Every structure is written in structure tokens, then in C-alpha cells.
Amino acid sequence: MGAMNRDLTRRCAAALLSLFALPWAHGQQFTATTDPARAQVKLPDPARADLPTLFLIGDSTVRNGHDDGQGKGAEGQWGWGNPIAAYLDAGKVNLVNRAVGGLSSRTYRTSGHWDRTKALIKRGDWVVMQFGHNDASPVNDNSRARGVLRGTGPETEDIDNQLTGKRETVLTYGAYLRGYVAEIRALGATPVICSPVIRKRWEADGLKVVRAGGNFAQWAAEVARQEGVAFIDLNEWGARRYEALGAAQVEKFFPADLPQETVHTNWLGAAINAQLVIAGLIQNRVLPESFYRQRFLPDGSDDRPVVDARQVKVEAPRDPALPSLVMIGDSTVRSGGQNGAWGWGERIAAFFDTTRINIVNNAIGGRSSRTFFTEGRWAAVLAQLKAGDLLLIQFGHNDGARIGDPAGKNRGSVPGIGAETVEDTRPDGSKEQVHSYGWYLSRYIQDAQAKGAKVVVLSPVPHKDRWQADQPRDFDNYAAWGAQVARAQGAAFIDLTLRVAEAYREVGAARVDSFFADARTHTNEAGAIFNATQVVQGLKGLPDQPVASFLKPPSL
Known part of the structure; x- marks a missing residue:
């Protein structure tokens, strides 16, 4: 009886193995016993x-x-x-x-x-x-x-x-x-x-x-x-x-x-x-x-590789004797034509008399308010600032990266404007105390004002799919934080998110779609010019009109 049971067990095992045998390209049969490469997990x-x-x-x-x-x-x-x-x-x-x-x-x-x-x-x-x-x-x-x-x-x-x-x-x-x-x-x-x-x-x-x-x-x-x-x-x-x-x-x-x-x-x-x-x-x-998208950016910014800051030369004023309009920010301010993308800062010079003012765009793609500071980019820009200059600041697109997530590339800043910090580990293993978005903005403003420069904080330009009136406002928190910091530090503020969104509504969806070089973030030539126009209009609307004497006269 025991021998019969053993024989039955062997035959059942053989039958089960034959049910799960996998065909080879040339018709051979494999089992989990004879082929360790056979799938032991379910593939999606x-x-x-x-x-x-x-x-x-x-x-x-x-x-x-x-x-x-x-x-x-x-x-x-x-x-x-x-x-x-x-x-x-x-x-x-x-x-x-x-x-x-x-x-x-x-x-x-x-x-x-x-x-x-x-x-x-x-x-x-x-x-x-x-x-x-x-x-x-x-x-x-x-x-x-x-x-x-x-x-x-x-x-x-x-x-x-x-x-x-x-x-x-x-x-x-x-x-x-x-x-x-x-x-x-x-x-x-x-x-x-x-x-x-x-x-x-x-x-x-x-x-x-x-x-x-x-x-x-x-x-x-x-x-x-x-x-x-x-x-x-x-x-x-x-x-x-x-x-x-x-x-x-x-x-x-x-x-x-x-x-x-x-x-x-x-x-x-x-x-x-x-x-x-x-x-x-x-x-x-x-x-x-x-x-392409970024899981770690809630606003869905693109996933282009982050440019090595050391490979991007800090732009200097053409004529040090003249006042300068200096810009710092991310790729929505300066994209360099990569994949047909241009930032508004690369097309703003056309509005100014450049024989009377330098236009200096030191924005760099992939940066947040945090990394522009920690990588030493700000120190290089600050060294060139002088009394009478005007500094434009626009960050936010990359600040939403999750702190502690390696995919965030150490770009995320702490939400808000407070003094709290969060520890993050850098690629070299060192620890960094990450400050709030507002802390970094405040540092830029204070440093620039100490050099005698005027400062304007701008909220981020909106995404291609976040400007319609029936949608939640884009960059709502960053606009609010920027406004609060500017007010507290005695700087000017332009709600560029809202200004561009309203301008998009005026021209309509078909034209807005033609303004972008990618799915939703980076503008092409036409979009950069359009957004630069909104920046200039915002500057002209500031109470002290800091650029009024440097603008070109309107074309007839």
C-alpha cells in the first residue's frame, strides 16, 4: 500500500510539473527544477x-x-x-x-x-x-x-x-x-x-x-x-x-x-x-x-536632466558703469533653447534700451530657491550686484521636490516662510539643514538690499494646463509666500502667475497651446516673448516704476 501511495505521489507530481512546464523557442519543455531561469514571479x-x-x-x-x-x-x-x-x-x-x-x-x-x-x-x-x-x-x-x-x-x-x-x-x-x-x-x-x-x-x-x-x-x-x-x-x-x-x-x-x-x-x-x-x-x-513627468514635483514639472551649474558661466554686466536688471530663477526664466524652450528672461531685453541698462540673466535650469543658494550661484551673482541695480527673483517650479527623496535631487525647500529646518543628505553623504522657501527668498532680498539694489519677487509662471478660470489657481502657496516675504522685507512683488493666467484667458486656449515647447512647463520663442511682456507690464505697474526710464518708447 505504501509503495502504491509513493507511486501515486510521483505521478501526481509529474502531472503538476507538466501543467506548469514552459515552452522554449524551439519547443523544449522546462520545469522549475531543471530551469532556474523560469519565471517564479508574475510579470506585469x-x-x-x-x-x-x-x-x-x-x-x-x-x-x-x-x-x-x-x-x-x-x-x-x-x-x-x-x-x-x-x-x-x-x-x-x-x-x-x-x-x-x-x-x-x-x-x-x-x-x-x-x-x-x-x-x-x-x-x-x-x-x-x-x-x-x-x-x-x-x-x-x-x-x-x-x-x-x-x-x-x-x-x-x-x-x-x-x-x-x-x-x-x-x-x-x-x-x-x-x-x-x-x-x-x-x-x-x-x-x-x-x-x-x-x-x-x-x-x-x-x-x-x-x-x-x-x-x-x-x-x-x-x-x-x-x-x-x-x-x-x-x-x-x-x-x-x-x-x-x-x-x-x-x-x-x-x-x-x-x-x-x-x-x-x-x-x-x-x-x-x-x-x-x-x-x-x-x-x-x-x-x-x-x-516625461516628475513624481516628486506636485506641479508636474518636466524631467530634463539638471544642468551642472559649473558648466554654466555666470553672466556679467556688459558695461559695469551702467545699472543692471539682474534675473535669478529656474528654466522658466532661462532655458537656453534646449528642445526649443526659452524662458521669459531671455526675451525681455527687447523691451529695454540696452545702451542705458544691462540685462543680465543668471537664472539656471533645474534650480530651486534652495539650490541656487547652496550651489554657490547666488554668491557669484551677489558679487556683481551694486547700488542702483534691480534684482528679479522667480523660483517655485522645483521647490516642491520631496526632501529626502533621492529623485528630488536635493532641490526641495521646506514649505512656507518660517524658520523651521529639515535635515537632508547630500550625494556626498554630508548633512544639510534645509530652510523654508521664504527663508531663501528673504536671504536673497536682504543680501541684495545690503548692496544697494532694489528687489522684485515674482511668483512662478503658470503651467500650460493651469490657467483656466474654472481650475484651481496654479502656485497658490508660492504666490502667497512670495507676497508675504516681499512685504516683510520691503521688496516689491508681482503676481506673475495670475498676470500670465489672465493674459492667457484673453488670447484663448488655441494660442496658449502654441506657446509651449513641451507638454506643460517650458515656453517656446512666442511664449517667452508673451510672458516677458507680462513681466514688463508688471514692472511698469509698480508704485515706484523702477524701470520706467530704461524702457524703449512704444513702437508707432
Whole structure:
């Protein structure tokens, strides 16, 4: 009787395994016992069939385990495919992370994951692939049998797979990538190739990072170039980021309980890699501009990479003997033409007689009232201010970033105008006491007034979709805080949010739509001129009319 029960148990187990066996591309059957790469987690499908989808395929550096940080929160192991969601508008594009830990460019295909993912891809979608970390493994063993042939050529090797017991033809790394590219294109979708994310491995000097071993990064770039595919060099970009930050800070990007870990990042490290992917998508113009968003900015500002302030020269007055109109702020004041965007500060000079006044625009994209101060930008601007100058201040678009969230890039200020502070950790590990929005405005005003300059605080320009009369007012809090600080410090205030919104209502939605270079934040040439007009009108309406004697006479 016991023997019969054991036999029945074996037959039931075999039947259950056959129910869950996964088909291989060539018809082979796998089980969880013989194929460790078989899906042990449920991979997501597109949330909305009516939207285009950005698919991610790859290994654990894209999607680690159950994509839950192993229940350890931010200190667990995360792939970049999780935090990247913060940068995309879920109302316009599905993000579907179908990467699986432990796979190579070969086994993602042979274990059936690619066939199941491919069945979801439709015309107009995108597929971002990142393989390489597991591709250097043995080609044939009884553990994972996931290695590929080195290079990008047509070489093949026939093996009797020790893991599956089946005959298999193994290709080169480049051949597997080309296969994905061809099939994605055949489906009417767009492929994107990434090199493997950088490992935490330092040269002997402790200053340089070791790039991808075995030239997988080079081979990925070669295939992308040959196939005319967008390429994101996560390996090189990540290495440069690590080198700039230094080993001590990079250590914080990996799980603290796994000091020997060199590949799998914690959430902070994954967020940094996600930022590199987003930067690559933007640089290659893969997705429509309107698909990008920022989870950590409640007002929905764009996700363009933050410009390195050290690369943007502080603008000096053309003629130091003349008074200057000096502007500080963010990219809505100065965008530099990036992706067709211009700030109002770049078109305001046309209203002034520049033989009698300097127009000095020292706004810089991506800055908040906090970072313009902490990065030393304000100190450089203040050094040039003198008695008789006029300082215009407009921040707010980036001040809403959540303090403590790495994706916020240390830009958020404490809401309000009080003296309270919140501690934040900088990328170098140092601690910063973050002040309120009003505190930073007050500091700018006091410093400028001490030099004998006049100050005007402006509330932020409104977004493309937040000016209609039936909608809640845009930047309501920042306008109120700006007005309170200006009044308390004896500075002037212009409610530019309201002024521009009212002007938008006068010209109507069709014309307003034509004013923007992106989905909702940055104006084009026409929009910059339109908003500059509102700034000048606001200045002319101030009680002491500080610019009246410097304006050009109206055209006849």
C-alpha cells in the first residue's frame, strides 16, 4: 500500500510539473527544477490597452526578484526599472518591466520569457533592453547554462545542454541583441539598447571605476551603431557618475548588509541608474516630450536632466558703469533653447534700451530657491550686484521636490516662510539643514538690499494646463509666500502667475497651446516673448516704476 501511495505521489507530481512546464523557442519543455531561469514571479502586463507601452527587458539590475526590495525597503536590492516609473506619465504611457533576475540575452529568449513578452508588444511601443551581467557565465553547465559566445559576429556553438538535456545552438551576444532588434521592429515597435549598468569595482588608485568586463558595453554599442538603434551607455555614464562622487558616497548606493555586493544596488543606486536611462531616452528623443513627468514635483514639472551649474558661466554686466536688471530663477526664466524652450528672461531685453541698462540673466535650469543658494550661484551673482541695480527673483517650479527623496535631487525647500529646518543628505553623504522657501527668498532680498539694489519677487509662471478660470489657481502657496516675504522685507512683488493666467484667458486656449515647447512647463520663442511682456507690464505697474526710464518708447 505504501509503495502504491509513493507511486501515486510521483505521478501526481509529474502531472503538476507538466501543467506548469514552459515552452522554449524551439519547443523544449522546462520545469522549475531543471530551469532556474523560469519565471517564479508574475510579470506585469500593460495597464491600459489604449496607451503605448515602454517595455523593459533584461536581468536583475533592471528588475530584482519580486521587485519589492526583498521586503527590506529602500535598503533592499532594486533594479532601475522600478524608480524609473517616477519619471513617466502613467496617463500617457504604460511602463511594463518584464526583466527577470538571473537571465542573459540568451536565456531570456530560451526560457520563454521573450515569447511571452513579445505577445504583448504592439505597433508604436518601445522596448528597452539591457543584458550583459550574466552573459559571461559558462555556456554549458548543470547550474544555469546561460553564457553566450563573446563578440557580435555570426559564430555559433552546438551544445548538449547539461541543464535541459536538449541540443542547443548558442550564439554571440551581438547576435542575440540583433535578434531582439529585428523582432521588435517587425512588430512595429522601437528597440533601444543599453550597455550593462556599472559595477562597484575600483581601480587600484581608488579613483577610477572598472568598466564592463569582456567588452559587453562595447559590443552593445557596436550592435546599436550597426542597427541604427538608440543607445544608452549606462556603463560609461554610470562610471563617470561614480568617479565624480567618490568611493565613499558610491558605497551608499548598495545594500549596507551586503558589503561585498558590487552589482545589485539599493533603491538609491537604482534611482541614479534610472536617471541615466531617462537622460538617455531624452538625449535620443525616444519618447514624446509629453510622456516625461516628475513624481516628486506636485506641479508636474518636466524631467530634463539638471544642468551642472559649473558648466554654466555666470553672466556679467556688459558695461559695469551702467545699472543692471539682474534675473535669478529656474528654466522658466532661462532655458537656453534646449528642445526649443526659452524662458521669459531671455526675451525681455527687447523691451529695454540696452545702451542705458544691462540685462543680465543668471537664472539656471533645474534650480530651486534652495539650490541656487547652496550651489554657490547666488554668491557669484551677489558679487556683481551694486547700488542702483534691480534684482528679479522667480523660483517655485522645483521647490516642491520631496526632501529626502533621492529623485528630488536635493532641490526641495521646506514649505512656507518660517524658520523651521529639515535635515537632508547630500550625494556626498554630508548633512544639510534645509530652510523654508521664504527663508531663501528673504536671504536673497536682504543680501541684495545690503548692496544697494532694489528687489522684485515674482511668483512662478503658470503651467500650460493651469490657467483656466474654472481650475484651481496654479502656485497658490508660492504666490502667497512670495507676497508675504516681499512685504516683510520691503521688496516689491508681482503676481506673475495670475498676470500670465489672465493674459492667457484673453488670447484663448488655441494660442496658449502654441506657446509651449513641451507638454506643460517650458515656453517656446512666442511664449517667452508673451510672458516677458507680462513681466514688463508688471514692472511698469509698480508704485515706484523702477524701470520706467530704461524702457524703449512704444513702437508707432
